[in-house]
Amino acid sequence: MLIPIGRNGYSGARIGSRVQQLPQFRTVGEYEMPLGQIAPAQLYAHMARRHMEMFGTKSEHFGKIAVTFRDHATKNGNALMTEPMTLEQHQTARMISDPLRLFDCCLESDGGAAVIVSSSERARDLKSQPVYIMGVAEGHPDSPSAITQRPDITTLGTAKAAPRAFGMAGVDRKDIDVAEIYDCFTYIVLCQLEDLGFCKKGEGGDFVASTSFGLDGPMPVNTHGGLLSQAHIIGMNHIVELVKQLRGQGGKMQVKDAKIGLVTGYGDMGDGGVAIMRS
Amino acid sequence: MEIERVRPSPNEDTKPFWDGLKDGRLLFQKCGDCGAIRHYPRQVCDKCYSMDVEWIESSGKGTVHTWTVSQHAFHPSFKGDLPMTFVTVDMDEGVRVAARLRGKDVEPAIGMPVRVAFEQLDNDLTVPVFYPQ
Numbered sequence: 001m002l003i004p005i006g007r008n009g010y011s012g013a014r015i016g017s018r019v020q021q022l023p024q025f026r027t028v029g030e031y032e033m034p035l036g037q038i039a040p041a042q043l044y045a046h047m048a049r050r051h052m053e054m055f056g057t058k059s060e061h062f063g064k065i066a067v068t069f070r071d072h073a074t075k076n077g078n079a080l081m082t083e084p085m086t087l088e089q090h091q092t093a094r095m096i097s098d099p100l101r102l103f104d105c106c107l108e109s110d111g112g113a114a115v116i117v118s119s120s121e122r123a124r125d126l127k128s129q130p131v132y133i134m135g136v137a138e139g140h141p142d143s144p145s146a147i148t149q150r151p152d153i154t155t156l157g158t159a160k161a162a163p164r165a166f167g168m169a170g171v172d173r174k175d176i177d178v179a180e181i182y183d184c185f186t187y188i189v190l191c192q193l194e195d196l197g198f199c200k201k202g203e204g205g206d207f208v209a210s211t212s213f214g215l216d217g218p219m220p221v222n223t224h225g226g227l228l229s230q231a232h233i234i235g236m237n238h239i240v241e242l243v244k245q246l247r248g249q250g251g252k253m254q255v256k257d258a259k260i261g262l263v264t265g266y267g268d269m270g271d272g273g274v275a276i277m278r279s
Numbered sequence: 280m281e282i283e284r285v286r287p288s289p290n291e292d293t294k295p296f297w298d299g300l301k302d303g304r305l306l307f308q309k310c311g312d313c314g315a316i317r318h319y320p321r322q323v324c325d326k327c328y329s330m331d332v333e334w335i336e337s338s339g340k341g342t343v344h345t346w347t348v349s350q351h352a353f354h355p356s357f358k359g360d361l362p363m364t365f366v367t368v369d370m371d372e373g374v375r376v377a378a379r380l381r382g383k384d385v386e387p388a389i390g391m392p393v394r395v396a397f398e399q400l401d402n403d404l405t406v407p408v409f410y411p412q
Contacts, residue, residue, distance in 0.1 A: 027319045030287040032377050035406055036363050038285065038353035045347035046367055053345075053389045097349040148367040148377045149319065153345065 005236040006112035025269075027145045040184065041105050043147045043269065045097040048187035051154045052099060057205035059099055062186035063090035065221075066103045066228055068213045069183065073225025075215075075252040080107055081229040104186040106227035113236035115243065131246040134260070134276045135169030137161040141270035150270070156188070158264060158272025159195035165262075165274035166197070173198050176276075177258040178245050179219065180238035182266035183226040192264055195272065215255055223253040235265045239275070246279040282356045286404060293320040295334050300405040303397050305337040307372055318374035339395035340412065341370035346380065346387035366409055368393055378407045385411055 028043070037043065051057050067087055073079035085103065093102035116128075123130035139160025143149045166172060173196070181196075183189045190204040198219070199207035213221035224230045224241040231237060242263045244250050250258070258279070265273035289297045299306035309316050310324040311331025323330055344367045352358040364380040364387055380387050381396070392412040399405045 027321075030289070030293060031319050033354075034285050034287050034404065035365070035377065035379055036285075036349070036352070036354070036357040036360060037365050037377060038357075039351075041351075042347060042349050042353065042365065045349075046345045046365070049347055050345035050389065095348075095350045097347045097351065099347075143325075146319065146377075148344075148375055153367075 001117045002114060003117060003236075004112065004114035005234050007234065008110045009108045009232055010110045012110075025145075027149070032146065032148070039097075040269075041100050042097040044185045044187065045100045046147060047153050047191070048099050048104075048185070051187065051191065051204070054154065055202035055205060057187075057190065059091065059101070060087065061190060061205045061208040062099070062101075062104050063087045064208055065183070065186040065189050065213070066090050069222045069226045070103075070229045072215065072223050072253055073229035076225050076230060077251070079225045079230040080109060081225065100185060100187070103228070106184045107229070107232050109231035109233065111231050111233045111237075113233045113240050115236070115239050129247050131243050131277050131279055134171065134278055135165040135167070136273070136275045137164035137168065138265075138271065138273045139164075140272075147269050154191065155201065156191055156195050156266070156270045156272050158192050158266070158274060161272045161274045162196045165276055169276035171260060171276060175260050176219070176262045178223060178242065178255045178261040179221045180223065180226075180242045180245075180261070180263040181221055182235045182238060182264045183222060183228050184232075184266065186228065188266065189221070189226075192266075192272070196262070196264070196274065215253055220255045220258075223250060223255060234267075235263075238263050238265070242277060246277055248279070284356050284400065284404065285354050292322045292332075296320045297405075299334070299336075300397055300407060301399075303405075305339055305376070305395050305397075305407055306334045307337055307370075307374055308332050309335045316372050316374055318370075318376065335372075337395065338371050341368040341376070341393060341395075341409075343367070343380075343387060343389055343391040343393060344369045344375060345389060348387070366393065368409055376407060378409050380410075381408045382410045 070085040073081045090103045139157035141157045194201045194204045242261045245258045260278045312329035313327040315326040346366045349363045366380045368376045393409040394412050
């Protein structure tokens with residue numbers, strides 16, 4: 001099965017315009033957009049602000065995520081953002097919707113990506129080196145129609161998907177050598193690290209501060225640069241990157257001895273998909 | 280050229296909400312069967328799936344659940360309004376309302392008690408706003 005994705009998210013209809021187009025966002029369109037709350041950055045800012053006030057999460061935590069992914073993008077050779085970024089540059093970039101600054105927000109990009117999925121038996125005869133899907137799951141937030149209406153706006157559908165995906169895969173968090181985490185906003189990476197079980201809810205800030213997500217660190221994340229610094233190809237680029245990593249074809253971004261990896265997908269304000277794969 | 284405003288597109292299930300705002304009343308749906316109060320307005324009760332509905336008037340009071348201050352207008356009709364402070368409010372009736380926060384030199388904060396007011400944008404559209412209590 002070929003799973004392709006292509007979009008003109010920069011030159012065509014901008015990515016944020018989906019909010020106006022998709023029927024599941026009718027409530028946002030009717031009750032929030034006429035007030036001036038139009039774009040995902042404004043809606044996600046509510047989540048991030050609540051997390052910060054409840055748990056002491058800081059903008060610098062978001063900055064570390066942005067800076068790390070940018071560093072990976074500079075090594076990529078197939079990324080839109082090629083200049084390194086400092087934490088200071090992140091912290092002084094213009095505010096879009098408090099607490100989200102410019103570099104907390106992902107790119108809007110033109111591009112395409114694809115993967116082929118088949119049975120493992122059939123894959124043996126194919127030209128390309130297969131990687132194996134160990135576990136997959138999806139989860140949806142309570143009251144998915146609008147972020148503002150969720151009982152707990154600091155938890156994503158990912159929290160429901162993660163135990164099922166890890167259970168199916170038969171591995172634990174410590175077994176993950178590399179993770180490609182959907183990063184529409186820096187905060188959403190921090191939130192998913194909690195929801196995936198790498199740390200407890202509310203501890204994401206401390207976890208980010210004390211953990212290196214760099215290529216040589218204990219937990220490499222978004223080795224391609226992610227939506228924040230490679231391109232926004234709807235997260236398909238995350239799957240492609242994980243496959244490359246597990247094949248040992250990561251080039252300058254290759255994580256040493258990457259055997260088991262995790263990728264998350266995400267969309268429409270909080271649905272979470274998790275896949276765990278092995279070489 | 281005047282920039283067209285972003286407008287809601289009410290249907291028969293949601294029109295009473297918008298009509299209520301025009302009359303200076305914040306209305307919520309209450310299930311005609313189980314009595315659960317819900318918002319945003321919709322056809323079916325999310326607790327018992329009943330389609331029987333009545334409308335009740337809110338006390339207009341609540342506390343801030345979360346907030347943001349937008350420095351970027353994502354639609355040209357809001358460019359003159361920047362910066363815009365938005366709050367998500369836990370109403371005393373147990374539902375959430377999204378609206379702008381008004382008031383001179385008001386610093387938003389989670390837990391801040393607020394009360395609703397109404398701003399008429401034009402003949403066809405009145406929106407809720409909140410002020411500190």
